[in-house]
Amino acid sequence: MSAPFILVNLKTYKEGMGNRAHQIATAAQLVSRETGALIGIAPGYIDLHPLCHHFAVPVYAQHVDGCAPGANTGHVTVDAIKLAGAAGSLINHSERRLTLADIESSVRALQSQKLSSVICSNNEMTSAGAAALEPDYVAIEPPELIGSGISVSKANPDIIRRSVSIVQKVNPKVKVLTGAGIQSGECVKIAVDLGTDGVLLASSVVKAVDPVTILRELVSKL
Amino acid sequence: MSAPFILVNLKTYKEGMGNRAHQIATAAQLVSRETGALIGIAPGYIDLHPLCHHFAVPVYAQHVDGCAPGANTGHVTVDAIKLAGAAGSLINHSERRLTLADIESSVRALQSQKLSSVICSNNEMTSAGAAALEPDYVAIEPPELIGSGISVSKANPDIIRRSVSIVQKVNPKVKVLTGAGIQSGECVKIAVDLGTDGVLLASSVVKAVDPVTILRELVSKL
Amino acid sequence: MSAPFILVNLKTYKEGMGNRAHQIATAAQLVSRETGALIGIAPGYIDLHPLCHHFAVPVYAQHVDGCAPGANTGHVTVDAIKLAGAAGSLINHSERRLTLADIESSVRALQSQKLSSVICSNNEMTSAGAAALEPDYVAIEPPELIGSGISVSKANPDIIRRSVSIVQKVNPKVKVLTGAGIQSGECVKIAVDLGTDGVLLASSVVKAVDPVTILRELVSKL
Amino acid sequence: MSAPFILVNLKTYKEGMGNRAHQIATAAQLVSRETGALIGIAPGYIDLHPLCHHFAVPVYAQHVDGCAPGANTGHVTVDAIKLAGAAGSLINHSERRLTLADIESSVRALQSQKLSSVICSNNEMTSAGAAALEPDYVAIEPPELIGSGISVSKANPDIIRRSVSIVQKVNPKVKVLTGAGIQSGECVKIAVDLGTDGVLLASSVVKAVDPVTILRELVSKL
Numbered sequence: 001m002s003a004p005f006i007l008v009n010l011k012t013y014k015e016g017m018g019n020r021a022h023q024i025a026t027a028a029q030l031v032s033r034e035t036g037a038l039i040g041i042a043p044g045y046i047d048l049h050p051l052c053h054h055f056a057v058p059v060y061a062q063h064v065d066g067c068a069p070g071a072n073t074g075h076v077t078v079d080a081i082k083l084a085g086a087a088g089s090l091i092n093h094s095e096r097r098l099t100l101a102d103i104e105s106s107v108r109a110l111q112s113q114k115l116s117s118v119i120c121s122n123n124e125m126t127s128a129g130a131a132a133l134e135p136d137y138v139a140i141e142p143p144e145l146i147g148s149g150i151s152v153s154k155a156n157p158d159i160i161r162r163s164v165s166i167v168q169k170v171n172p173k174v175k176v177l178t179g180a181g182i183q184s185g186e187c188v189k190i191a192v193d194l195g196t197d198g199v200l201l202a203s204s205v206v207k208a209v210d211p212v213t214i215l216r217e218l219v220s221k222l
Numbered sequence: 223m224s225a226p227f228i229l230v231n232l233k234t235y236k237e238g239m240g241n242r243a244h245q246i247a248t249a250a251q252l253v254s255r256e257t258g259a260l261i262g263i264a265p266g267y268i269d270l271h272p273l274c275h276h277f278a279v280p281v282y283a284q285h286v287d288g289c290a291p292g293a294n295t296g297h298v299t300v301d302a303i304k305l306a307g308a309a310g311s312l313i314n315h316s317e318r319r320l321t322l323a324d325i326e327s328s329v330r331a332l333q334s335q336k337l338s339s340v341i342c343s344n345n346e347m348t349s350a351g352a353a354a355l356e357p358d359y360v361a362i363e364p365p366e367l368i369g370s371g372i373s374v375s376k377a378n379p380d381i382i383r384r385s386v387s388i389v390q391k392v393n394p395k396v397k398v399l400t401g402a403g404i405q406s407g408e409c410v411k412i413a414v415d416l417g418t419d420g421v422l423l424a425s426s427v428v429k430a431v432d433p434v435t436i437l438r439e440l441v442s443k444l
Numbered sequence: 445m446s447a448p449f450i451l452v453n454l455k456t457y458k459e460g461m462g463n464r465a466h467q468i469a470t471a472a473q474l475v476s477r478e479t480g481a482l483i484g485i486a487p488g489y490i491d492l493h494p495l496c497h498h499f500a501v502p503v504y505a506q507h508v509d510g511c512a513p514g515a516n517t518g519h520v521t522v523d524a525i526k527l528a529g530a531a532g533s534l535i536n537h538s539e540r541r542l543t544l545a546d547i548e549s550s551v552r553a554l555q556s557q558k559l560s561s562v563i564c565s566n567n568e569m570t571s572a573g574a575a576a577l578e579p580d581y582v583a584i585e586p587p588e589l590i591g592s593g594i595s596v597s598k599a600n601p602d603i604i605r606r607s608v609s610i611v612q613k614v615n616p617k618v619k620v621l622t623g624a625g626i627q628s629g630e631c632v633k634i635a636v637d638l639g640t641d642g643v644l645l646a647s648s649v650v651k652a653v654d655p656v657t658i659l660r661e662l663v664s665k666l
Numbered sequence: 667m668s669a670p671f672i673l674v675n676l677k678t679y680k681e682g683m684g685n686r687a688h689q690i691a692t693a694a695q696l697v698s699r700e701t702g703a704l705i706g707i708a709p710g711y712i713d714l715h716p717l718c719h720h721f722a723v724p725v726y727a728q729h730v731d732g733c734a735p736g737a738n739t740g741h742v743t744v745d746a747i748k749l750a751g752a753a754g755s756l757i758n759h760s761e762r763r764l765t766l767a768d769i770e771s772s773v774r775a776l777q778s779q780k781l782s783s784v785i786c787s788n789n790e791m792t793s794a795g796a797a798a799l800e801p802d803y804v805a806i807e808p809p810e811l812i813g814s815g816i817s818v819s820k821a822n823p824d825i826i827r828r829s830v831s832i833v834q835k836v837n838p839k840v841k842v843l844t845g846a847g848i849q850s851g852e853c854v855k856i857a858v859d860l861g862t863d864g865v866l867l868a869s870s871v872v873k874a875v876d877p878v879t880i881l882r883e884l885v886s887k888l
Contacts, residue, residue, distance in 0.1 A: 012743045014735040045711035045742060046750045063740025069680040071813050071869070074729025074762035076711060077678045084712045096740035097321040100314060104348045125355055126326045132350035132392050147737050170354050170392060203737070234521045236513040267489035267520060268528045285518025291458040293591050293646070296507025296540035298489060299456045306490045318518035369515050425515070536766060543763040548792045569799055570770045576794035576836050614798050614836060 002038070004188070004222055005137075005177065005198030006215070007118065008205045009042045009062060009090065016206040021047040025055040027211035032057060037219040038198070042090055045076060052085030060118065061089035063096045066105025078109040088116025088136070090200075094143045100129070107135045118177065118200070127163040131170040137177050138167055139200040145180035147203055152180040153190035164195035182218075189221035224260070226410070226444055227359075227399065227420030228437070229340065230427045231264045231284060231312065238428040243269040247277040249433035254279060259441040260420070264312055267298060274307030282340065283311035285318045288327025300331040310338025310358070312422075316365045322351070329357045340399065340422070349385040353392040359399050360389055361422040367402035369425055374402040375412035386417035404440075411443035448632070448666055449581075449621065449642030450483045450659070451562070452649045453506060453534065454491075460650040465491040469499040471655035476501060481663040482642070486534055489520060496529030504562070505533035507540045510549025522553040532560025532580070534644075538587045544573070551579045562621065562644070571607040575614040581621050582611055583644045589624035591647055596624040597634035608639035626662075633665035670854070670888055671803075671843065671864030672705045672881070673784070674871045675728060675756065676713075682872040687713040691721040693877035698723060703885040704864070708756055711742060718751030726784065727755035729762045732771025744775040754782025754802070756866075760809045766795070773801045784843065784866070793829040797836040803843050804833055805866045811846035813869055818846040819856035830861035848884075855887035 008024065010016030016024065021043045028039040040058035043051055052059045065075040081089060091106045092098045098106070103119060110117040117135035121127040122143050130138045140163040145152050152160065164176050178191045179200035191199050201218075208214040230246065232238030238246065243265045250261040262280035265273055274281045287297040303311060313328045314320045320328070325341060332339040339357035343349040344365050352360045362385040367374050374382065382400050389398050400413045401422035413421050423440075430436040452472065454460030460468065465487045472483040484502035487495055496503045509519040525533060535550045536542045542550070547563060554561045561579035565571040566587050574582045584607040589596050596604065604622050611620050622635045623644035635643050645662075652658040674690065676682030682690065687709045694705040706724035709717055718725045731741040747755060757772045758764045764772070769785060776783040783801035787793040788809050796804045806829040811818050818826065826844050833842050844857045845866035857865050867884075874880040 009739060012731075012733070012735050012738045012741050012746065014745065017735070017746060018749050042739075044746050046715055046746050049712050049715075061740075065678075067678070069678050069683070072678045072761050073675060073708075073756065073759040074727075075678050079680065080678065080683060080710050080712050083684050090739065092322060093739040094323075095738050097323060099319040100322050100325055100348050100351055101316075101319060101344050103322055104345070104351065108347070122323050123326070125330070126322050128354035129322055129326065129351045132354040133347055231517060234509075234511070234513050234516045234519050234524065236523065239513070239524060240527050264517075266524050268493050268524050271490050271493075283518075287456075289456070291456050291461070294456045294539050295453060295486075295534065295537040296505075297456050301458065302456065302461060302488050302490050305462050312517065315517040317516050538767075541765040541767060544758060544766050544769060544792050544795055545760075545763060545788050547766055548789070548795065552791070566767050567770070569774070570766050572798035573766055573770065573795045576798040577791055 003036060004038070004192050006037060006039045006188070006218055007042060007060065007177065007198065007200045008039065009200060009202040010044065010206055011062070011202050012044060013203070013206045017044060017047065021051060022054070024205065024211045025051050025057060027215050028057045029055050030212060031215040031219065035219050037222065039215060040087065048081065048086060049084040058087035059085065061086050062093065064089040064091065064106050064110065066102055066109045078113050078115065082113045082115060086115065088118065091117055091119045091135070093120045094122060094141060094146055103130070104133050107133050124159060124162040124166050128166045128170050131167040131174045134171060135174060137175045137197070139177035139179050141179035141200065148181050149183070150181045151183060151187040152178055153182065153187040155181065157190065157194055160191060160194045160196060185217050185220035188218050192222065225258060226260065226414050228259060228261045228410070228440060229264060229282065229399065229420065229422045230262065231422060231424040232266065232428055233284070233424050234266060235428045239266060239269065243273060244276070246427065246433045247273050247279060249437050250279045251277050252434060253437040253441065257441050259444065261437060262309065270303065270308060271306040280309035281307065283308050284315065286311040286313065286328050286332065288324055288331045300335050300337065304335045304337060308337065310340065313339055313341045313357070315342045316344060316363060316368055325352070326355050329355050346381060346384040346388050350388045350392050353389040353396045356393060357396060359397045359419070361399035361401050363401035363422065370403050371405070372403045373405060373409040374400055375404065375409040377403070379412065379416055382413060382416045382418060407439050407442035410440050414444065447480060447482045448636050450481060450632070450662055451486060451504065451621065451642065451644045452484065453486045453644060453646040454488065454650055455506070455646050456488060457650045461488060461491065465495060466498070468649065468655045469495050469501060471659050472501045473499050474656060475659040475663065479663050481666065483659060484531065492525065492530060493528040502531035503529065505530050506537065508533040508535065508550050508554065510546055510553045522557050522559065526557045526559060530559065532562065535561055535563045535579070537564045538566060538585060538590060547574070548577050551577050568603060568606040568610050572610045572614050575611040575618045578615060579618060581619045581641070583621035583623050585623035585644065592625050593627070594625045595627060595631040596622055597626065597631040599625065601634065601638055604635060604638045604640060629661050629664035632662050636666065669702060669704045670858050672703060672854070672884060673708060673726065673843065673864065673866045674706065675708045675866060675868040676710065676872055677728070677868050678710060679872045683710060683713065687717060688720070690871065690877045691717050691723060693881050694723045695721050696878060697881040697885065701885050703888065705881060706753065714747065714752060715750040724753035725751065727752050728759065730755040730757065730772050730776065732768055732775045744779050744781065748779045748781060752781065754784065757783055757785045757801070759786045760788060760807060760812055769796070770799050773799050790825060790828040790832050794832045794836050797833040797840045800837060801840060803841045803863070805843035805845050807845035807866065814847050815849070816847045817849060817853040818844055819848065819853040821847065823856065823860055826857060826860045826862060851883050851886035854884050858888065
C-alpha cells in the first residue's frame, strides 16, 4: 500500500493566501521529505501556478469546470489548471456542490489530461454514487462536522467504515479520503486504520501558527 | 418480467395543463386497460392532486425536493406529493439538474414514504452514479436528443446497451428507462429489446392531436 | 392609502399543508371580514388550486418561473398559477434565490397575466435593485432575522426606514413589505409606521395553535 | 468625458490562455499607448497575477465572489484578486449568472477594496436593476447576440438607447458598456454615439490572428 495522502485545502482563508500559502507549501515539502508522507495542498487559483512551480508537492485546484475551452466566462477549465502545473482537483466540495452531470464531466476532463480527481461526498450513498464515476479518490466529509473541531474519525467512525465498504463494492480501484474535523495524528491514524487512504483537511493546518508542527503531528502515528 | 413502463412527462407544455392533462390521463388509463401496458404521467404540480384522485394510472411529480418539511419556500417536499397521491417522482431531469447530495436526499425521502424514484442521467457513467444511489429507475436521456425528433433507440443504441450493462453491474435491482426522441412503437420495442424496462417521453404524446392514437402506437410492438 | 397587506407564507411546514392550510385560509378570511384587513396566504403548489377556489382571500405562489410554457420539467409557469387562480407570487425568497435575469423575467411574466409580484430582498441595496424591476411589492427581509423570533421592526428599524426611502427614490409606485420575525400587532404597527405597506410572515401564524387568534392580534393595532 | 473603455473578455478560449493571453495584453498596451484608448483585459484566474504585474493595462477578473475570506472552497474573493493586482471584476456575465444578493455583495466587496465593478445585464430592465446596486459600470449584452457575429449596435440600437436612458434615470453616476457581437470600429462608434461609455467584447479580439490589428480597428472611429 502507498503512503496515506494528506491533502490540505487552503479554502479562501486569509491565512492561506499569498505569502502564507507559500509558507504552508514550504512546510508540506519539508515534512514530506522528513517523513516520507505524501502531503498535497489545494490553494486558491491565484496561487496555483506559483506554488506548482516552486514546490515539489502535489498541488490541487479546489474546483474545476468540466467544460471544454471556449465561451465560458468565470470558469476554470482543466486545460487552465494543467497549464498551471496542477496535479489534480477537488470536485464537488460541500462549499461548491455540482450537479451529477458536472461532477462526471469534471472527472472525465481531468482523466483526459492525466490529472487526479477527488470527488467530495457527504454520506455513504453519495460516496457510492461518486465511486461509480471512477475518480481517483472519493473524500467523504459529513457536512455537519466540517470546521466543527469534532473529528469524523472519533465522532462517526461508522460512516467511514461503511463508506470504505460501499466504495470498495462499487469500484475497488477508487481510494477513499476522510475529512471533517481532522486535527491530530490520532485522527489520521484512526481514519487510516478504518481503511481509508488519507485525509482531507483545512483549518487545523491553515490556521495553525506553525504549519510544520501541525503537519508533523498529523503524520506522527502513521 | 413485468410490463414495460411508459412514463409521459407533461413538462410545462400548454398542451399538458388543466383539461388537456385530464385528456392525456384519460387516454393513458384507456390504453392501459385495453393493452395491459403500464402507462404513467408526470404533470405539473397544480394538476398532481386532481389527476391522482381521478385516474387509476401512476402519477409522478416532475421534481421533488429531498428536504424535510419546514422552512423551505417554493420547495415541494415528498410529504406534499405523497399527500396529493403521487406514485413517485422524476429526479434530476436535464431541465432541472440537482447536486449529487440533493439527488440522493430525494431518493431517500421518496423511499421513506414508499414512493418510486426515477433519476434521469445523461450518459452511461452518470447512469452508473445514479444507480449506486439505489433508486427504482434510472432514465438515461442523451441531452442532445431530447425534443430532437431523433430517437435515441435508433440514433445511439450503444448508449442504451452500455447504460443497461453498467447499471446491472452497479446494482442489478435498478431498472432502466430510456428517453429522448421516443415517438413510435418501433422506438419502444428497440429500447425494450436492448434491455431497458420502459421509456420516458414527452412531446410526442403531449403535442399529439389524439393522445389515444399515439399511446396505442407506442405500445403496439410490445 | 389602502389597508396594509399581511401575507402569510406557509412554506413547506407540516402545519401549513392540506387540511391545515384550509384552516389557516379560513382564519385569514374570517379576520379579513371582521376587520377589513387584507390578509393573503402563500401555500405550497399542491394546495394552490383548492385554496384559490374555496376562499375569498388573495392566494400567492411561493415561487414562479418566468419561462414560457414549453419544455421545462419541474418548473411552475405563470400560466399554471394563473389557471389555478392565484393572485400573484413571491419571487426570490431567501430560501429560493434567483438570478437577476430570472427575477426580472418572473416579474414580466406575472405582469403580462395581470398578477401581482412580490420580490424578496435582503438589504436596502438589493431592495433598490428589486424596485428598479418594477414589481408590485418589494419585501425586505434581513436573512439573519428570518425565523429568529426577533422582529425586524424592533431589532433593525433603520433597515426598514432606509429601504422604504431608497425604494421610493428608485420607483415610488413600488410598495414595500417587511418581514423576518414579525409576531405581534406591535411589530406590524411599527413596520407600517416606518412607511411600509404591510408584512410578510410565516412561522408565527403557521405554527400557531389558533390562527384566528394570532391574525386578530397581528392586525389589532392598525 | 473620459475615453471610451474597451474591455476584452478572454473567457476560457484556448486562444486567450498563457502565452496567448500575454500576446493580447501586449497588443492592448501597445494600442492604448498609440491611440490614448483605454483598453482592459479580463483573463482567466491563472493568468491574472502575471498579467497584472507585466502590463500597464487594467486587468479584470471574469467573476468574483462577494463572500469574505474564510471557509469557502473553489471561490475567488475580492481579497484574492486585489492581492493579484486586479483593477476590478466582471459580475454576473451571462455565462456566470448570480443571484441578486450575490451580485450586490460582490459590488460592495469590490468597492470596499476600491476596485471597479462591471455588472452584466441582459435587457433594459435588468440594466436598471443593476444600476440601482451602484456599480461603476453596467454592461448590457442581449444574450441572443453574444458570440453571434451580429453586432448589438446594428441589430438592436434601441436596446442600447433605452438601457442608457433607464440607467441614467436610476443612477446617473453609473456608466454603461455594450456588448454582444462587437467586431469593428463602426460597431464601437455606434455604441458610443448611442451614449455608452465603451464596449465589452471577446471572440473578435481573442480569436483574431493579430490582436494589434483588430484593436486598432476597434478604436479607429473614436
